[in-house]
Amino acid sequence: MEQTAQFLLVGTLFLSLALLGTASLSGCVGLVALQGYLLALLPLFIHREGLTARALLIAAGMAGLKGWLVPRVLLHAIREVRIRREVEPLVGYIPSLLIGGAITVVAFVLAGRLPIPPGLRSGLLVPVSLATMMMGLLLTVSRLKALTQVLGYLVFENGIFLFGLLVSRDMPWLLEMGVLLDVFVAVFVMGIVIQQISREFDSIHTDRLTQLKE
Amino acid sequence: MELLCVMIVPFLAALAALAWRDNRRRPLLLPAAGAIHAACTLRLLRAPSAPLPDAWLSLDALGLLLLALSSVLFLGCAIYGVEYLRRREERDNRLFVACYLFMLAAASAVAASRHLGLMWIAMEATTLSVAPLIHFKRSDRSLEATWKYLIMGSVGIGLALLGTYFLALAASGSSGGGYTLHLDDLLSLGPRLSVPWLKGAFIFMLVGYGLKMGLAPLHSWKPDAYGEAPGMAGAALAGVLTGCSFLGLLRVYQICAAAGQLDFAKDLLVLMGLLSLATAAAFMVSQKDFKRLLAYSSVEHMGLLALGLGLGGGGLFAALLHFINNGLAKGVLFLTAGNIHRAFGDKTLGRVHGALRRVPVSATLFLLGFIAITGSPPFGLFLSEFLLLQAAVAAGRWAVALAVVGFLAMIFFGMAGTAFSVAQGDPPDEPVRPGQGDSLLTTMVPGAFALALLVLGLYIPAWLTSRLTGAASLLGAP
Numbered sequence: 001m002e003q004t005a006q007f008l009l010v011g012t013l014f015l016s017l018a019l020l021g022t023a024s025l026s027g028c029v030g031l032v033a034l035q036g037y038l039l040a041l042l043p044l045f046i047h048r049e050g051l052t053a054r055a056l057l058i059a060a061g062m063a064g065l066k067g068w069l070v071p072r073v074l075l076h077a078i079r080e081v082r083i084r085r086e087v088e089p090l091v092g093y094i095p096s097l098l099i100g101g102a103i104t105v106v107a108f109v110l111a112g113r114l115p116i117p118p119g120l121r122s123g124l125l126v127p128v129s130l131a132t133m134m135m136g137l138l139l140t141v142s143r144l145k146a147l148t149q150v151l152g153y154l155v156f157e158n159g160i161f162l163f164g165l166l167v168s169r170d171m172p173w174l175l176e177m178g179v180l181l182d183v184f185v186a187v188f189v190m191g192i193v194i195q196q197i198s199r200e201f202d203s204i205h206t207d208r209l210t211q212l213k214e
Numbered sequence: 215m216e217l218l219c220v221m222i223v224p225f226l227a228a229l230a231a232l233a234w235r236d237n238r239r240r241p242l243l244l245p246a247a248g249a250i251h252a253a254c255t256l257r258l259l260r261a262p263s264a265p266l267p268d269a270w271l272s273l274d275a276l277g278l279l280l281l282a283l284s285s286v287l288f289l290g291c292a293i294y295g296v297e298y299l300r301r302r303e304e305r306d307n308r309l310f311v312a313c314y315l316f317m318l319a320a321a322s323a324v325a326a327s328r329h330l331g332l333m334w335i336a337m338e339a340t341t342l343s344v345a346p347l348i349h350f351k352r353s354d355r356s357l358e359a360t361w362k363y364l365i366m367g368s369v370g371i372g373l374a375l376l377g378t379y380f381l382a383l384a385a386s387g388s389s390g391g392g393y394t395l396h397l398d399d400l401l402s403l404g405p406r407l408s409v410p411w412l413k414g415a416f417i418f419m420l421v422g423y424g425l426k427m428g429l430a431p432l433h434s435w436k437p438d439a440y441g442e443a444p445g446m447a448g449a450a451l452a453g454v455l456t457g458c459s460f461l462g463l464l465r466v467y468q469i470c471a472a473a474g475q476l477d478f479a480k481d482l483l484v485l486m487g488l489l490s491l492a493t494a495a496a497f498m499v500s501q502k503d504f505k506r507l508l509a510y511s512s513v514e515h516m517g518l519l520a521l522g523l524g525l526g527g528g529g530l531f532a533a534l535l536h537f538i539n540n541g542l543a544k545g546v547l548f549l550t551a552g553n554i555h556r557a558f559g560d561k562t563l564g565r566v567h568g569a570l571r572r573v574p575v576s577a578t579l580f581l582l583g584f585i586a587i588t589g590s591p592p593f594g595l596f597l598s599e600f601l602l603l604q605a606a607v608a609a610g611r612w613a614v615a616l617a618v619v620g621f622l623a624m625i626f627f628g629m630a631g632t633a634f635s636v637a638q639g640d641p642p643d644e645p646v647r648p649g650q651g652d653s654l655l656t657t658m659v660p661g662a663f664a665l666a667l668l669v670l671g672l673y674i675p676a677w678l679t680s681r682l683t684g685a686a687s688l689l690g691a692p
Contacts, residue, residue, distance in 0.1 A: 115410050116383075133376075140369060146361065153368050160376050167382040167393045178335035179375065185342055186368050193349075193361055200354045211355050212362075212438040 002123075005045040009124040011038050012162070013104065016135040016155055020096040025147055029074045032151050036066030039158055046125070046165055054173045061177055062161075065184045070154065073191045077147060081198035091142040100135055107131035116166075125162060133159030146197055150190045157183050216254040217273060220281065220322040223250045228315035231308060240311050241299040244292035247315055248285075251322070255285040262681070267398055271326045275685035276468075279534060280461050281325040283541045286666075287453040288318050290659040291446045294549055297655035298446055301556070309346045316343040317450060324458040330378050330395040330465060337374070340458050341367045341426065347447035348439050359438035366435040367426060374422025374462065380415035381469065384408045397465060404472040412470065416479050419466045420486070426459035427516045428509075429486045430493035437497075440509035441561070445552020448505065452512045452548060453541035460519055460537060464689065467523055471690040476526065483524030484614060490517025491621040498628035502563045505555065507632050508547050511587055514625055515540040521618065522602050523689070529605035530686040536598035539586075539670060543595060545663040546583035550576045553657070554636060556650045563632060568641030575657040577637045579664055584633040586667050588626045594670030 015035040022028050040062035043055040091099070104127075111127035136156025140149050161179075168176060227247035234240045258273060259282055265272035273281065295314070299307045320339035327333035349360040382393040384407045385400060394400065400407070425432040440448050470479045494514035501507040515536070522533025551561070553576035558566045569577035586593035589600075599622070606615035674682075683691075 115408065137369070140365065149365055153365065153372075156369065156372055160372055160379070163376060164379050167379055167386065175329075175331040175335070178332070179338075182335055182338040182342070186338070186364070189342055189345055190364055190368075193345075193357070193364060196349075196357055197361065200357055212358055212441065 002045075005042060006124055008038050008042050008045065009128045009162075012158070013124075013128050013131055016132050017097065017100045017104075019139065019151070019155065020100045020135060021093045023093065025078050025145070026075060028148065028151050029071050029078070032074075032154055033067055033071035035155070035158055036068075036070065037063055039161060040067055042162075042165060043168070057173055058168075058176050058180075061180050065180055066154070066158070070184060070187050073188055074147065074150065077191045077194045080195050090144060091138075096138065096142065099138060103134045103138070104131045107134065125166060129159050129162035129166075131159070132156075132162060135159075146190075146194045150187060150194070153190075154183075154187065216257050217271065217326055219254045220251050220258075220285075221271075221319050221326070223247055223254075224315045224319040224322070228312045228319065231312040231315060234308075237307060238300070238303060241296045241307060243311060244295050244314060245289070247318070248289035248292035251318065252285045252289045255281055259677075259681070262684075265328060265398075268396070270329045270332055270396075271323070272328050273326050274328075274688060275681060276461060276464055276688055277325040277327075278681065279537065279685050280457050281322060283457055283538055284318065284321045284325065284454045287449060287541055287545050290545055290663060291449050291549070294656060294659040295446050297653060298444065298552070301649060302444075305350070305352070307350075310350050313343045313346045314447075314450070317347070317454065321454050321458050324461060328397045330381060330397060330400075333462065333465065334371075334375055334378050337423075337426070337458055337462060338371050340455055341371055344447070344451060344455060347450070348443045350444050350447065351442065353442075356442040359435075359442040362435045363439045366432075370422045370425030370432065372422070373418050373425075377415045377418030377420075377422055377466070380411050380418060381466070384411035384415060397468070400469050401472045405474050407469070407473045409473070409475060412473055412475055413478060416466050416470055416475075417482070419462065420479075420482060423459040423462040424486060424520075427456045427463070427519075428513050429516050429520055430490040430513055433490070433493065433513045436513060437506040437509040440512065440548075441503055441506040445548045445550075445555065448508065448552070449545045449548035452508070452544035456512065456516060457537065457541060460516075463520075463523070468689060476690070480524045480526055483520045484611075485524075487517045487519075487521030487524055488614065488617055488621075490514060490520065491618065491625075493517075495621045495624040495628065498625055499631075501628070501632055503561055504563070504566070504632055504636055505548075505551055505561050507629065508544070508551060511547070511625075511629065512544065514621075515544075515587075518599065518602060518618075521614070522605070525602070525605045525609050525611065525614070527605055527691065528608060529602055530689045530691040531682055532598050532601035532605055534682050534685050535674070536595065536602065539594035539598050539667060542663045542667050542670075543583055543587045543593075546579060546660045546667070547587060549656075549660040549663075550580040550583060553652065554580060558642070563635050565642065566636050567639035568637075570637045572641045573652045575652045576660075579657060579660045581633060581637050582664050583660070584629055586664065586671075588629055589622060590626075592668060592671045594667045597671055597674075 012035055015031050019028055019031045040059045043058045107130035108127040133156050136152050136159055139152030224247045227243045231240055231243050262278055265274040317340055320336050323336035324333055327336055345360055345364055348363055349356050382395050385403055386393045428436040470476050490513050494510045498510045518536055519533050522529040553573055554569045555561045557573045560566055586595055589595045603615050
């Protein structure tokens with residue numbers, strides 16, 4: 001049980017790192033989808049009670065929305081705009097990976113110092129959550145394509161979901177479904193805006209979005 | 215019963231708007247739902263009851279203020295919107311009308327939430343429902359504004375969710391394993407909350423909800439979004455949406471007060487308040503676009519709200535009064551700015567002057583709105599800003615009071631330059647755009663808001679004082 005959870009967490013961390021070094025857009029979407037599925041499995045293993053109805057429901061919701069539906073929305077957007085690769089990111093792939101490594105170290109040090117209430121310290125959960133959030137933010141700010149920024153947001157949101165698992169045992173399941181639905185709608189709206197951007201500018205480079213400034 | 219109505223009626227009306235095919239008559243749903251909402255809110259306002267214990271949805275005095283302001287602004291904008299959308303008949307308004315109504319439903323849910331997780335969900339719903347409103351003009355500029363708003367807003371609200379989880383952790387450390395996000399539970403735990411997690415929660419919620427409010431230095435999306443959104447969407451953004459996130463901030467402030475950790479929170483709030491005032495002052499002085507000017511004005515007034523919270527004591531009452539005043543003034547300014555924008559087909563100072571001759575009523579109201587928003591007597595904002603300064607002096611914070619006066623003076627001159635340049639002079643030679651002049655429907659609503667501001671400056675009715683005092687006492691005012 002415990003071991004499976006740790007395995008899933010390590011997988012999540014590696015997927016975030018892999019994302020930092022991937023150039024192909026559809027490859028990136030695939031990695032995020034895989035991360036969604038891994039996260040969907042976590043609620044089943046992380047708490048000692050195991051397979052409760054509530055955990056099953058959240059797992060199903062996560063897998064359905066973050067593993068299946070969200071990637072489909074994004075792949076659809078890619079097909080519409082017919083762009084395959086992320087060219088010239090603001091921060092190159094190798095430097096991104098190095099920063100990702102540094103983030104991981106920082107996350108582990110930080111998690112060791114946080115006053116996590118006893119009984120909650122489930123090994124890798126907190127450091128992986130912090131690292132995933134930070135890598136998501138890094139992706140959002142360091143990539144120029146609107147689509148990669150959305151992927152960054154999704155990874156960031158995945159990190160927050162992991163953190164939420166710490167406290168989620170006593171939370172009503174409706175809440176988590178609500179959060180999940182909100183995230184999905186956010187990505188859906190972003191997907192629509194991406195298509196509009198590509199139609200308007202013939203590109204999904206956000207560096208074209210520079211008309212509005214002081 | 216009324217409480218359910220204020221959420222369900224706009225929600226159903228939004229669904230109806232999605233289903234209704236008639237582009238010409240669809241906007242009538244706005245005032246219809248707005249009127250029912252206002253009637254229910256009035257009943258709630260006349261007989262406020264204590265919030266039910268353990269209920270997830272129940273109104274307290276703070277939520278009531280947000281609900282009342284949202285209802286008034288929405289009803290006004292809805293009446294104005296019928297005429298606005300008639301003039302913009304060539305554009306499909308299905309999504310616009312539906313999202314406007316969704317926003318009201320979500321804002322009402324924010325006002326009524328006693329559970330901070332539920333509040334977050336409703337807050338995210340308001341954020342998302344506003345995105346299509348900003349993009350109503352379907353230009354490349356509005357697209358850019360929408361994108362920035364979406365990405366920044368989503369990250370910000372994500373941080374607020376993290377802060378919310380921190381609160382649950384703060385509660386669990388004390389009560390031995392139970393996690394709770396219900397406001398009543400958190401307040402009753404009070405000093406037993408774990409301090410480091412509470413501080414973390416406050417910081418993340420300040421950043422998250424502060425971004426949505428547009429406090430500096432988290433305001434960079436705001437001029438773009440306010441500048442590109444139609445006037446009636448701008449009024450909703452500046453009054454209702456910022457109000458929702460302000461309530462989010464008030465909730466965590468309440469919890470910090472109960473836990474006896476306010477000193478830390480207050481310092482941060484004063485800092486962000488002053489920073490917002492300084493940013494607004496710096497960018498308003500040379501602003502060439504009068505709608506972006508209003509966005510910076512919103513940054514300024516959000517700063518004043520944060521400052522009021524940071525000062526505490528009398529500043530709390532002042533901030534809540536200012537919250538109402540600012541919402542009404544933004545209603546006047548955004549709606550009239552929209553009128554001027556349409557009459558000239560432009561919103562930059564180079565092309566817009568002589569508005570007093572071309573759209574006399576709108577331009578007069580715009581000037582009145584400018585006088586009100588800069589805190590000049592006899593309008594309501596003079597009173598609330600005066601109370602705020604009084605609170606600063608009473609708290610012995612002379613430096614803060616002096617800085618505020620200085621920034622307000624700079625903002626006054628910066629805004630005066632723009633406002634008078636828009637209103638005075640000769641209008642450009644090209645003929646008035648047909649059908650875009652003043653009409654009763656486009657000027658009646660901002661006129662009513664201006665009148666309300668005038669009344670609030672001269673006399674605050676006793677019932678409003680008692681509602682405001684009740685709300686301030688929830689925040690720990692003596």
